[in-house]
Structures are given as structure tokens and as C-alpha cells.
Amino acid sequence: MISAVTNATQTEPTGAAAAQSQPAAKSVTSTQSRPQSKTSIPTDTVQISDAARAALHETMETPAQTAKEAGAGDHQAQRILAREAAGKTK
Secondary structure (H helix, E strand, O other): OOOOOOOOOOOOOOOHHHHHHHHHHHHHHHHHHOOOOOOOOOOOOOOOOHHHHHHHHHHOOOHHHHHHHHHOOOHHHHHHHHHHHHOOOO
């Protein structure tokens, strides 16, 4: 379940942590003031299983391809043609 954060408090860094974080903060502000020439777009990588890839291929197949595969002995293509012939297309 996702819930919003309602009361968040920020603590100030002390000691060595404060000394290390301040130079970084200055460099961030200086880079933000310059216009950036390259805009990075986040990308996602997706892994598709072989079964999902085969199912996708079957859905994009033309009726001519299905008939050709059925003639070559593809049982799934034969079932599709039989279902279409019976008028029970999904």
C-alpha cells in the first residue's frame, strides 16, 4: 500500500558530514545555473520470455501466414483455422 508522507523533518548535518556536504551543494547550484545541452531521458529495460514472444508473434500473424503454417503441420495454426471455420474466433 502506498501512503503519503505527511510529517517529514529534515535534520541538519553536523561535524564532518556538514563539511563534506557543503562543497557538493555548491557544485550542484553552479551546474544548475548553466543550461544543459543534453537532456537525459530515463529508459527502462524489459525482458520478455520466449513464451510471451511467441504469443506476440502469433497475434501479429496474418491469415495467410496462419494458413501456410497450418499446411506445414503447425498444430496451433490448424486449431486457429478450425476455430475460424466454425465461427468461434476469439
